[in-house]
Amino acid sequence: xxxxxxxxxxxxxxxxxxxxxxxxxxxxxxxxxxxxxxxxxxxxxxxxxxxxxxxxxxxxxxxxxxxxxxxxxxxxxxxxxxxxxxxxxxxxxxxxxxxxxxxxxxxxxxx
Amino acid sequence: xxxxxxxxxxxxxxxxxxxxxxxxxxxxxxxxxxxxxxxxxxxxxxxxxxxxxxxxxxxxxxxxxxxxxxxxxxxxxxxxxxxxxxxxxxxxxxxxxxxxxxxxxxxxxxxxxxxxxxx
Numbered sequence: 001x002x003x004x005x006x007x008x009x010x011x012x013x014x015x016x017x018x019x020x021x022x023x024x025x026x027x028x029x030x031x032x033x034x035x036x037x038x039x040x041x042x043x044x045x046x047x048x049x050x051x052x053x054x055x056x057x058x059x060x061x062x063x064x065x066x067x068x069x070x071x072x073x074x075x076x077x078x079x080x081x082x083x084x085x086x087x088x089x090x091x092x093x094x095x096x097x098x099x100x101x102x103x104x105x106x107x108x109x110x111x
Numbered sequence: 112x113x114x115x116x117x118x119x120x121x122x123x124x125x126x127x128x129x130x131x132x133x134x135x136x137x138x139x140x141x142x143x144x145x146x147x148x149x150x151x152x153x154x155x156x157x158x159x160x161x162x163x164x165x166x167x168x169x170x171x172x173x174x175x176x177x178x179x180x181x182x183x184x185x186x187x188x189x190x191x192x193x194x195x196x197x198x199x200x201x202x203x204x205x206x207x208x209x210x211x212x213x214x215x216x217x218x219x220x221x222x223x224x225x226x227x228x229x230x
Contacts, residue, residue, distance in 0.1 A: 031211055033219065042201065043221040050211065088153065090219075096208040097161065098144065098169060099219060101154040 002027045004091050006102035013079045013109050021105045023072040023089035031092040032072045033099060034063050036085045043088065046074075079109045113138050117202050117222035124192055124229055132187045132225050134202030140220075141207040143185040144169070145177065147198040148224075154201065160185055161207065192229040200225045 003026040013019055023032070031050055035043040047056045049065035049072060056063050060083065062075045072089055086106045090099040115136045124130055136143065144159040146169075156169030160179040174196055176188040185204075189196060202222040211217040 031208070031217070035221075040224075042223050045218050045220070048216065048218050050214075090154075092208055092211075097159055097167070098156045099203075101146075103151065103153045 002029065002091060002093055002100045004089060004100050004102040006087075006089055006105050008105060009103060010106045011108070013076070013107065015080055015109055015111055016078050018078065019076050021074040021076075021087055021089075021107075023074070023091075023102055025070050025072075025091045025100075027094065028067070028070070029091045029094065030067075032065055033090040033092075034072070034074055035088045035090065037088065037104070038085050046087075076107075079107075081109050081111075083107060084109045113220065115202055115204050115220050115222040117200075117225050119225060120223060121226050122228070124227070126193055126229055127191050130189050130192060130227075132189075132200060132202075132227070134185045134187065134222055135183050136185075136202075136204040136220070137183065138204060138220065139182065140204040141182070142219075143179065143202065143204045144219075145175070145185070145187050146201045146203065147171065148201060149198050157187070157200075192227075194229045196227065197229050198227060200227060 005024045034046040047063040052067040054065045060077045065072045086104045088104045090101045118133045141162045145157040146154040148154045155171045158177040160166045203219045205219040
């Protein structure tokens with residue numbers, strides 16, 4: 001059964017600092033998604049990673065995928081307050097019928 | 112504008128009173144799904160549909176029903192709601208995930224959410 005683990009679950013960062021969120025999954029998958037959720041809001045798609053070694057960047061966020069290690073990272077560069085949100089990774093199941101979500105990382109960026 | 116629309120956004124109801132949460136998408140997506148989000152548990156899939164008239168259980172289907180009579184609509188039905196179904200519900204849609212194997216973008220789009228309280 002596919003399991004997805006994110007860490008840390010809570011991250012308090014200073015503005016301007018860098019940090020990385022990790023997403024490990026237990027069985028082979030060919031697709032990994034990153035989402036952002038603001039309090040009380042829906043999920044906003046950030047990245048879809050399709051292959052080993054895939055790297056995508058948008059602004060201060062960069063996501064990468066290592067399918068051999070079953071690991072994806074979401075790297076935050078020079079954090080700003082606007083990045084405060086909960087970040088979820090989700091892995092496509094082997095049956096291609098659902099996304100299995102991690103528990104989410106709640107990010108708080110403060111001055 | 113491409114979107115997934117859920118209604119209602121907020122609902123307070125009493126135990127046992129049947130309710131339906133509607134979900135509609137305008138992107139001609141084959142795949143639709145319902146999730147519930149609870150604190151500390153992340154998002155868990157309730158039901159999904161691979162196409163019209165094709166539905167199947169997800170991880171937490173007890174107490175829920177769905178139907179997919181048209182491609183664009185995927186309503187979630189609670190025949191006899193109970194307090195443990197108090198949660199935040201999301202509908203999602205995408206192209207068939209199988210198409211991603213041919214390089215097609217299978218990004219999943221989520222509705223705005225329905226906050227349900229059962230008293």
